[in-house]
Amino acid sequence: MRSILIASGVAVAVLAASAWALAAVAPGDSAKKAGASQAAPGAVTPQADPPRATPSRASRGGTRSPEPTPEPARKTAAPKPKPKKKKPAYRVLRSGSCEASYYWQGQMTASGERFDPSELTAAHKTLPMGSKVRVTNKNNGRSVTVRINDRGPYAGGRCLDLSRAAMKKVGGTGAGVIPVRYQVLKRT
Known part of the structure; x- marks a missing residue:
């Protein structure tokens, strides 16, 4: 065996x-x-490599070819920031203090447009329609700029009737009537 x-x-x-x-x-x-x-099964002679015109990467003594460089990652273009709207510069024509209330009922305004409680509008007895007025709550210092589009209020001691959205911005919807400082603005 x-x-x-x-x-x-x-x-x-x-x-x-x-x-x-x-x-x-x-x-x-x-x-x-x-x-x-x-x-001759036992007599195998290895064959020599033929000469090469350019040295191979594995040849000794020669210079190595450079490593392949990976492609750089593509840079995605960063989204361009949206240009900020510039707030128009205003000059104060006159200012004063009074009490302001708010209203929310849908009705026609004195300017002829339909009242929208979600817009920043207000009613004043004498200011021209379209006037811009900055209203500041004296209790907390918060302010809002409104557009005059209606006439009123007709209750004593009040000079402005704000829309519900404007009153919410100055933080007075819980009180109903708040002391305010107002500034009539003109574009410069």
């Missing part, structure tokens, strides 16, 4: 050497190399 194992091991070694020799053969030399390996 031992002799069978040794003989089969030698046969495997010879077959492996033959396969290696066939794999190393150049395509044009296959018949010549195949015949040489069959003639």
Whole structure:
């Protein structure tokens, strides 16, 4: 049994050497190399590499070709910030203090437009329609700029009737009537 194992091991070694020799053969030399390996199974001579015009990357002593550089990541264009709306510059024509109330019922205004409680508008007895007025709550310092589009109020001591949205901006909807400082503005 031992002799069978040794003989089969030698046969495997010879077959492996033959396969290696066939794999190393150049395509044009296959018949010549195949015949040489069959003639002398134990005598396999390695073939030298043909000379190269340019050194390969693995050749010793030469300069290495540079590593391929990865492509830089594409930069996405940052979204351009929207230009901020400039607040128009105003000059104060006159100012005063009084009490202001608010109203929210849908009705026609004295200017002819329909009243919208969500717009920053107000009613005044004498100011021209379309006037801009800065209204500041004396209790908390919050202010809002409103447009005059109606006439009123007709209750004593009050000079402005603000829309619900304007009163909310100055923080007075809970009180109903608040002390205010007002400034009539003119564009410069």
